[in-house]
Amino acid sequence: MTEWIKVGRIEDIPPLGARVVETGNGDIAVFRTAEDKIFAVRDKCPHKGGPLSQGIVHGRNVTCPLHNWNIALESGQAVAPDEGCVARYPLKVEDGVIHLSLKG
Amino acid sequence: MKEKLVLIGNGMAGVRTIEELLKLAPDAYDITVFGSEPFGNYNRILLSPVLAREKTIDDIMLNDLQWYNDNNIKLHTGKWVTKIDRAKRVVITEDGSEEPYDRLLLATGSNPFIIPVPGSDLPGVISFRDIHDVDAMLEASTKYKHAVVIGGGLLGLEAANGLRTQGMDVTVVHLLDTLMERQLDKPAAELLQCALKEKGLRFMMEAQTEAILGNERVSGVRFKDGREIPADLVVMAVGIRPNIELAKKSGIHCERGVVVSDTTQTYDPRIYAVGECVQHRGQTYGLVAPLFDMAKVCANHLAQLGYSRYEGSVVSTKLKVTGIDVFSAGDFLGDETTEDIVMKDAARGVYKKVVLKDNKIHGAVMFGDTVDGSWYFQLLRDGTDVSDIREHLMFGQAHLGDSGHGGQNAAVAMSDDMEVCGCNGVCKGDITKAIVDKGLFTLDDVRSHTKASASCGSCTGLVEQILVSTLGGDYSATPQEKPLCKCTDHTHDQVRKAIRAQHLTTIPTAMAYLEWRSPNGCHVCRPALNYYIISTWPAEGQDDPQSRFINERAHANIQKDGTYSVVPRMWGGLTTPNELRAIADVADKFKIPTVKVTGGQRIDLLGVKKEDLPAVWGDLNNAGMVSGHAYGKSLRTVKTCVGQEWCRFGTQDSTSMGVILERLTWGSWMPHKFKMAVSGCPRNCAEATIKDFGVVAVESGWELHVGGNGGVKVRPTDLLCKVTTDEEVIEYCCAFIQIYREEAHYLERTAPWLERVGLSYVKEKIVDDAENRAALQERFLESQRYAQKDPWAERVSKGVEKHEFIPLKHVS
Incomplete structure (x- = not known):
């Protein structure tokens, strides 16, 4: 059974923005796109560990604030030609409430 | 039913067009490609390294068979198209099979020109155009001794050098008395010939071939003056002709090449043509850069976007001839209406000539040291008035040797393990490997794959050199007016003009009006748009926090x-x-x-x-302190010395002036960071002459300096003017900041901006035109009314952007 944790409402995250969920095992970045899609990935760029939650969100990508790597939020993969990938976390949205699972 | 697109010619121009098309409209067509060679698309530019046995055909493959498969493209290799039936809209191949098309793309390339002399069809007489020729040359080099290369142009010299490295005795035969006469002037060509002689090549200049001798196979060459030399292999490299046979036969209008319009369409609007087979506005092209320009335009029309136009390419030749750098662009010979500036240092093997006409660069040719070639080319294409920088012109832009790359300015002399990019730790070997393995052609390609020169940019010249030396005789120069980013075709200036003219005050309205290609831009364009909007409309422009860098x-x-x-x-x-x-x-x-x-x-x-x-x-x-904006594209600091109040040398109160200027200008958003300094005397302890705006006190008043930079590329300021009163310092300071805010591109510091527009221009607007100066000051002060709010206080007491600073949730 997946254990879902309520972390907040969609409106708590600005469109084209992100917020952080702090856990004992490091931060998780929760993103909101312009079309209100929500994605959650580990808040650590595969390049040099930059906090992805602080990056600029565009389309379904985020640009890491440290060295401008682009990460596709859906797959967690770095956009070519960069190579690398970041862990994703399952989530669901019910009545505007975001439920996150920590089993990434 | 999808429309059918047929490409005839599986070379670099045609396949590049398909690649561009797939980016724009991946599912628009069923695509079929016919190629006469038995391979995928390979990088013809890299034939020389194959001849030198440094690379194999697999190494230089750009699109292997898998690529065609992955993109659902039907590829027929080794198959000739013999006819196009335009009425029925089918192409017919040599074996009689037919392939229907809705749109057809001709990219048949060019053929080597074979001089029609007796014996030119003998075995052992070849050209240097494809992998087949290279195989023939390699085979000959293992069996025979004497090679003759007819043609002293780039291709001929590359072939000659390759055969020489394979151990053959090589003679280069040239009709004229200077090598590469289309790219070099006489002094540069002489230097080149000397250098090649030292490498063991022999030359016969002003020699006209009369016949190729031999029975079963070539055995020698005879010239008009009666001389004969032995030859076991003859390479004809006297030029290329657009391959227009098929087009002509099918009734498509051709002159020297297949004639196309600015939309790359032939006279039959269903048929497009790109590449070396094309004649556009009377020009034919043989370098890769223009072919790729055409490919882009053609793809735009095939994807039915229909707004892109090919308007011809200005070509520069930055070549690597067998390990020697040469560069030329424009009219480098000049005439009675032009003037030359020449620098020659034969012992160092350096020669540079710049041809000027009406104070603008009209052409340039360089030998040995070509670092500044791209700078001259940029000035040429931009039509920049160079009177302001004329005295320094020959010494180059001097962006190499500043910081971060150990004073290197010649990529040739560097070993593979030497660091090129000091920011990202990229060595020369990494760059050459990426260029070959990934099939890169442009500076942008290299930047995105290796990160070399992608941070501070000071090693750009070196990276360009490496690109040139790896790609040999070809290289795609960056176009002059670059689009703002990949989301648009508009330039910075066009975007800004539209924001002003159309009264665009939000990012979504600007993107909609300018037909942005991506739904919400990218990390490059959004901060730029945000700046242009808030700087153009200080009262109404909507500042979007999500479009600002963290x-x-x-x-x-x-x-x-x-x-x-x-x-x-x-x-x-x-x-x-x-x-x-x-x-x-x-x-x-x-x-x-x-x-x-x-x-x-x-x-x-x-x-x-x-x-x-x-x-x-x-x-x-x-405690009374506010944000220092040390993080912003905005006014940073005003550095001061202690000045008249304490210093025994001080001539004015520099500290107070610094405080006044900082109180006046803090909080203003700029295209990039902006630093100021005020020194109390010409000893200049505040280092005002490497700031964006520097003030130096003298006994009679203040000197105002602009456009300095103390970072990666040290640039001392230019003197704007001298003033006598404090009020004037304030007025000029505001006016200079405002013209920079209104006219520089986002992320362009004052130093490169000033070099781009010229000091004369800024003087004309600010110093000579008192009315304009006052208007600029007024606009600056108006915008400051909205900008001078301490962002810290807003967040502390008013809770602005609260979500930014607290986690969404804490989970244990």
């Missing part, structure tokens, strides 16, 4: 570990015991690990956790 959103500088640094403003570098006590208390209270004095005369608190930022600011606000 530092400007969090009002602090992000550090490598995700913590932030905090720098309170110290007006003119002055502080008080109370302020220092408050800073010390904050550092203790929040356990801030590092406290550092900055270069801009203030104090940096490093390692602050993001959640602590509002509380840290609150304490600093309580």
Whole structure:
């Protein structure tokens, strides 16, 4: 059974923005796109560990604030030609409430 | 039913067009490709390294068979198309099979020109155009001794050098008395010939071939003057002709090439043509850069976007002839209406000539040291008036040898393990490997794959050199007016003009009006759009925090570990015991690990956790301090010396002037960071002559300096003018900042901006035109009414952007 944790409402995250969920095992970045899609990935760029939650969100990508790597939020993969990938976390949205699972 | 697109010619231009098309409209067509060679698409530019046995055909493959498969493209290799039936809209191949098309793309390339002399069809007489020729040359080099290359152009010299490295005795035969006469003037060609002689090549100049001798196979060459030389292999490299046979036979209008319009369409609007087979506005092209330009335009029309136009390419030749750098562009010979500036240092093997006409660069040719070739080419294409920089022109842009790459300015002399890009730690070997393995052609390609020159950019010249030397005789120069980013075709200037003219005050309306290609832009265009909007419409423009880089959103500088640094403003570098006590208390209270004095005369608190930022600011606000904007594309600091008040040399009160200027200008958003300084005498202890706006006091008043930079590329300021009163300093300062705010591109510092527009232009607008100066000042002060709000206080007391600083949730 997946254990879902309520972390907040969609409106708590600005469109084209992100917020952080702090856990004992490091931060998780929760993103909101312009079309209100929500994605959650580990808040650590595969390049040099930059906090992805602080990056600029565009389309379904985020640009890491440290060295401008682009990460596709859906797959967690770095956009070519960069190579690398970041862990994703399952989530669901019910009545505007975001439920996150920590089993990434 | 999808429409059918047929490409005839599986070479670089045609396949590039398909690649561009797939990017724009991946599912628009069923695509079929016919190629006469039995391979996928390979990089013809890299044939020389194959001849030198440094690479194999597999190494230089750009699109292997898998690529065609992956993209559902039907590829027929080794198959000739013999006819196009335009009425029935089918192409017919040599075996009689037919392939229907809705649109057809001709990219049949060019054929080598074979001089029609007796014996030119003998075995052992070849050209140097494809992998088949290279195989023939390699085979000959193992069996035979004497090679003759007819043609002293780039291709001929590359072939000659390749055969020489394979151990053959090589003679280059040239009709004229100078090598590469289309790219080089006489002095440069002579230097080149000397250098090649030292490498063991022999030359016969002004020699006209009369016959190729031999029975079963070539055995020699005879010239008009009666001389004969032995030859076991003859390579004809006298030029290429557009391959228009098929087009002609099918009734498509051809002159020297297949004639196309600005949309790359032939006279039959269903049939497009790109590449070397094309004649556009009377020109034919043989270099890769223009072919790729055409490919882009053609793809735009095939994808039915229909707005792109090919308007011809200005070509520069930056070549690597067998390990020797040469460069030429434009009209490098000149005539009675032009003037030459020449620099020659034969011992160093360096020759440079710049041809000027009406104070603009009309052409240039360089040998040995070509680092500044791309700079001259840029000035040529931009039509920049070079009178302001004429005295320095021959010494180059001097962006190499500044910092970060150990003073290297010749990529040839570097070994593979030497570092080129000091920011990202990229070595020469990494770059050459990426260029070959990934099939890169442009500076942008190299930047995105290797990160070399992608950070501070000071090694750009070196990276370009490596690109040129790896690609040999070809290289795609960056186009002059680049689009703002990949989301649009519009340039910075066009975007800004539209924002003003159309009264666009939000990013979504600007994107909609300018037909942005991506739904919400990218990390490059959104901050630029945001700046243009808020600087153009200070009262109404909507500032979008999500389109700002994190530092400007969090009002602090992000550090490598995700913590932030905090720098309170110290007006003119002055502080008080109370302020220092408050800073010390904050550092203790929040356990801030590092406290550092900055270069801009203030104090940096490093390692602050993001959640602590509002509380840290609150304490600093309580002691009367505000944000120092050390994180912004905005006014940073005004550095001062102690000046007249204390210093025995001081001529004016520089500290007070610094405070006045900082109080006046703080908070203003700029295209890039902006630094000022005020020195109290010409000893210039505040280092005002490497600032964006520097003020130096003299006995009779103030000198105003602009466009300086002390960073990666050290650039001293230019003197704008001398003034006598404090009011004038203020007026000029405001006017200069405002013209920079209104006209520079986003992320362009004052130094490159000033070099782009010229000091004369800025003087004309600010110094000569008092009315304009006053208007600029007024607009600046108006925008300051909206900008001078302490962002820290807004967040501490008014709770602005609260979500930025607290986690969404804490889960244990």
